[in-house]
Amino acid sequence: MRLLFLAVLRRHTGNAVTAERVRDHLEAAGHVCILKDASDLENSSEIAKLIEAESLEAALALHLYRGGRLLRGHGIPFGIIFGGTDLNEDVNHGEKKEVMGKVLEEARFAVAFTESMKEMAQTQWVDPVFTREVGARVKRAAGVRLIREMPQGDLHAALKNCFAVVNSSVSEGMSAAILEAMDLEVPVLARNIPGNAAVVKHEVTGLLFSDPQEFVQLAKRLVSDPALEREIVANGREYVRARHSWQAERCTYQNLIRTLEGSIQD
Incomplete structure (x- = not known):
């Protein structure tokens, strides 16, 4: 060439x-x-x-x-x-x-x-x-701010001061943002797509919406129902600690690597 x-x-x-x-x-x-x-x-x-x-x-x-x-x-x-x-x-x-x-x-x-x-x-x-495109839309949206990337510690501090975390992605594998919010005891509202629905059970560990109208309806419900908020927060925290434990993940990967070592020795 x-x-x-x-x-x-x-x-x-x-x-x-x-x-x-x-x-x-x-x-x-x-x-x-x-x-x-x-x-x-x-x-x-x-x-x-x-x-x-x-x-x-x-x-x-x-x-x-x-x-x-x-x-x-x-x-x-x-x-x-x-x-x-x-x-x-x-x-x-x-x-x-x-x-x-x-x-x-x-x-x-x-x-x-x-x-x-x-x-x-x-x-x-x-x-x-x-x-x-995002920047242009944000400028036209009243009450919406676009914040640049920040260190994880600063992000977590900001999340703890939020009423809820919204995931509006149209495609997800496993959303770390959702899991972090659950671990930080912040309610989650997420778009109802397969990746999100795999970790958010509607009205149990979070709320799932399919369109803007449903999002508004669920957000208003969450604001006006403290009991629902407390239940979602508690269930979300328990889910993360039971199913996405850092310690369990570490052990899993270490065990998987040991299987590779065994294959090399064989």
Whole structure:
């Protein structure tokens, strides 16, 4: 495959060294990798001419803004390698952050060198299109606030001060938020989907709703019925401690790993 690789190639910099190393990896696999300095290619037309002249089939960019923005809209698949400046500096500039989000929408993959870089990227971008839609709707909704991610301890403290936790997901495997709320003795209202219904028994460990109207009805009922609230809280706490115990989970995984050890010995 013939690849275009964009990076900022100032001599003796970390970016230049990384780009050369990655190119060596790709060429060792039999690909043709044309490495270009992104600083020398400042507009889309230059990239288009290069793609056509070199018969390039795909592309890679080191640095989401400096390199990635030049690859948008050319009709060839591309991937991105995060650079430190992307996540430490450029995300603080509104226009650059918006451009980087659009790059990620088109990219086929993104590479982060460390777990902390991956977590920072996920915090800034999980799903850019959906994030923008949610943000726009929240701005139009009276009495609704959008709060960014927070450390688990802070989140739990906030949950304890809430009247209830609502899970409105349309798809769930097993909602950790629901289990955390039950363990913290906070009532749960959850959309009636299979993943939620597997852990929330209606009117026993929580309340399940199927549409906005039913949600409003159940929320009003919960507010006006302290006995129901107390029963749901008690049952939810007992369910979590009986069925999702941290100690039991630890033992289960340890036992499962022992079966793998036995297979190796056999």
